[in-house]
Amino acid sequence: MKVRRSERLVDMTQYLLEHPHTLITLPFFAKRYGSAKSSISEDLGIIKKTFIARDKGFLETLPGAAGGVRFIPKMSESSALEIVEELCKRLSEKDRLLPGGYVYLSDLLGEPELLRQVGQIIASKYSDQKIDAVMTVATKGVPIAQAVAYHLNVPFVIVRRDSKITEGSTVSVNYVSGSSERIEKMELSKRSLKRGSRVLVVDDFMKGGGTVNGMKGLIEEFESELAGIMVFAESTFSGRRMIDSYDSLLCVEAVDSQTKTIKVVPGNYFK
Amino acid sequence: MKVRRSERLVDMTQYLLEHPHTLITLPFFAKRYGSAKSSISEDLGIIKKTFIARDKGFLETLPGAAGGVRFIPKMSESSALEIVEELCKRLSEKDRLLPGGYVYLSDLLGEPELLRQVGQIIASKYSDQKIDAVMTVATKGVPIAQAVAYHLNVPFVIVRRDSKITEGSTVSVNYVSGSSERIEKMELSKRSLKRGSRVLVVDDFMKGGGTVNGMKGLIEEFESELAGIMVFAESTFSGRRMIDSYDSLLCVEAVDSQTKTIKVVPGNYFK
Structure with a gap:
C-alpha cells in the first residue's frame, strides 16, 4: 500500500x-x-x-x-540560554532556600517537560562525540541521566551509596565527600558497564565535587574513560574543588539565609 | 512568513x-x-x-x-503485548538469576528506548483518567515513573527510605516490608505533592506489596487519592499480598536456582 x-x-x-x-x-x-x-x-x-x-x-x-x-x-546555545535563564528565575524563588544553604530542586527534577529540555541541552554538547553510557548517582541525578541518555540513545547506569541485593555483584570505591570531608563508599553493579566505555557523568548538584570525583574513580575501576562531567547546578565553593573540568547549566552564586535570597546565574556551559 | x-x-x-x-x-x-x-x-x-x-x-x-x-x-493492547512478550524473553535469560531468587533488571531499566515504550504502555491505561502525579520509591522505580509522567504530562514524585537534607520537611510513614516482615520507614518531601491529588503509583518490582502499601499510606497522609498501582514486574508470592488491586506488565512465575531457569509471562495488565 x-x-x-x-x-x-x-x-x-x-x-x-x-x-x-x-x-x-x-x-x-x-x-x-x-x-x-x-x-x-x-x-x-x-x-x-x-x-x-x-x-x-x-x-x-x-x-x-x-x-x-x-x-x-541539537539545540542552539541561544535557545538553551533562554531556557536556562527562565530556570535561574525559578531557582531564585525565596521559598527554595533550605536550612544549611541548600536549594530545593526536587520539584523541578520531577517535571517531565523540563527534563526533556535539560536532556536536549546537555546531549547537544556531546552530540558529535562517542558516548557509550551516561552515569549518575542515586537518587536525584537519575531523571537527568535518563533525559540525557534518551537524546544520545545510550544506556544510563546508576551508582548507589547503599548496596542492594537486586544489583548482583558490584564494584565499589571509597571517596571523600568534598563538603563534609567524610569518607564514603559508592558502588556500581559489575555487569552494568562494559570495559572500555566512554562515559558521560551527570548529576543534579555539585558543591565540592566529591561525589563526581568518586564516579571518576569508579570509571577507572571499570577500565573506562571519562568523556565529560555535566551538572544541573553548582554552587560556589570556598574550598578547593576536587575536579577541575566540568560544565554546569546553573550556578548558585550566593545564598543569604537572613534575607532568604538566592542568586542564580547561568553556569559555565555558556562560557 | x-x-x-x-x-x-x-x-x-x-x-x-x-x-x-x-x-x-x-x-x-x-x-x-x-x-x-x-x-x-x-x-x-x-x-x-x-x-x-x-x-x-x-x-x-x-x-x-x-x-x-x-x-x-495511546498504544493498543496488541502492540503492547508484542513489546511485553519480547521483554518476557529477555527477562528469562539465565544469567539474570541472582542469589535469593531475585531477577536482575537494572540494565533494562537503563535503556531509554525501552523505558519510552513502557511509559507509553502504562500511560495508555490511564490516558482517559484524571491523574495529577506519578509516585514511586527510590531508586529503581524512578526511570519508570519519569517515562510514565512524560506521556501523561504530569510531575512525578520520589518517595525515599532515607531522609536527605535537600528534601526540606518531609512526611513519613512506617510500613511492613512484605517479604521480610520488617518495619521500615519511607518519606516524601512535604511540598512535593498537593492535597487532593489523584496519584498513580508505579514501581519496578513487587513481591509482597509492602512498599506499594507504604506508598498508599503516604498518599492518605497527603489527603490524596490513589488512582492506580502499576508495577513493571511482579513475582508470584506465597504469602498474603498486602494490596488487592494492581496491574503488572510482567509476571515472574517461577525461578529455579538449581537449573538457573526463570519463567516470565505477561502480567495481569493483559487480563
Whole structure:
C-alpha cells in the first residue's frame, strides 16, 4: 500500500524523533511506505530543513549501500540560554532556600517537560562525540541521566551509596565527600558497564565535587574513560574543588539565609 | 512568513509529540505558521489519521473559542503485548538469576528506548483518567515513573527510605516490608505533592506489596487519592499480598536456582 507524502512526513518525523542517534536506512522507509527511495529522499530533505529552521537538530545523511539517515538532536546555545535563564528565575524563588544553604530542586527534577529540555541541552554538547553510557548517582541525578541518555540513545547506569541485593555483584570505591570531608563508599553493579566505555557523568548538584570525583574513580575501576562531567547546578565553593573540568547549566552564586535570597546565574556551559 | 504544508506537518507533529496531554489552540498554530485556521484544521486531520494508522495515539479536538487540539498517547493492547512478550524473553535469560531468587533488571531499566515504550504502555491505561502525579520509591522505580509522567504530562514524585537534607520537611510513614516482615520507614518531601491529588503509583518490582502499601499510606497522609498501582514486574508470592488491586506488565512465575531457569509471562495488565 502506497502512503501519501503528507502522511509519510508525519510518520517519518515521529519515527526519527523517537530514534535519535540511530541509523535508519532508506530501504526501511521505502518499504514502510511502499514508496520509491527518491521520494523518501525528498521527504527527508523537507524534514531536515524544518528541523534546522525550528532548532530541533539535524539529519545526518550517509550515502552508499549501507547508508541512510540519522537524527541528531541539537539545540542552539541561544535557545538553551533562554531556557536556562527562565530556570535561574525559578531557582531564585525565596521559598527554595533550605536550612544549611541548600536549594530545593526536587520539584523541578520531577517535571517531565523540563527534563526533556535539560536532556536536549546537555546531549547537544556531546552530540558529535562517542558516548557509550551516561552515569549518575542515586537518587536525584537519575531523571537527568535518563533525559540525557534518551537524546544520545545510550544506556544510563546508576551508582548507589547503599548496596542492594537486586544489583548482583558490584564494584565499589571509597571517596571523600568534598563538603563534609567524610569518607564514603559508592558502588556500581559489575555487569552494568562494559570495559572500555566512554562515559558521560551527570548529576543534579555539585558543591565540592566529591561525589563526581568518586564516579571518576569508579570509571577507572571499570577500565573506562571519562568523556565529560555535566551538572544541573553548582554552587560556589570556598574550598578547593576536587575536579577541575566540568560544565554546569546553573550556578548558585550566593545564598543569604537572613534575607532568604538566592542568586542564580547561568553556569559555565555558556562560557 | 507563510510556512508550507509539508513543513507545517513536520513541525506540528514534533510539537504535538513533545506536548502530550496539553491543549494547543488553533490560533497558536495559525500564528506560528502564518496560516489560516482552516489550513491548520486540515493539517491536524492528516496527523490524526496517521497517528491512528500507526498506533501512536489520537488527537482530541475541542471545538469553540477556547478549543484546540490535544495529543493523547495511546498504544493498543496488541502492540503492547508484542513489546511485553519480547521483554518476557529477555527477562528469562539465565544469567539474570541472582542469589535469593531475585531477577536482575537494572540494565533494562537503563535503556531509554525501552523505558519510552513502557511509559507509553502504562500511560495508555490511564490516558482517559484524571491523574495529577506519578509516585514511586527510590531508586529503581524512578526511570519508570519519569517515562510514565512524560506521556501523561504530569510531575512525578520520589518517595525515599532515607531522609536527605535537600528534601526540606518531609512526611513519613512506617510500613511492613512484605517479604521480610520488617518495619521500615519511607518519606516524601512535604511540598512535593498537593492535597487532593489523584496519584498513580508505579514501581519496578513487587513481591509482597509492602512498599506499594507504604506508598498508599503516604498518599492518605497527603489527603490524596490513589488512582492506580502499576508495577513493571511482579513475582508470584506465597504469602498474603498486602494490596488487592494492581496491574503488572510482567509476571515472574517461577525461578529455579538449581537449573538457573526463570519463567516470565505477561502480567495481569493483559487480563
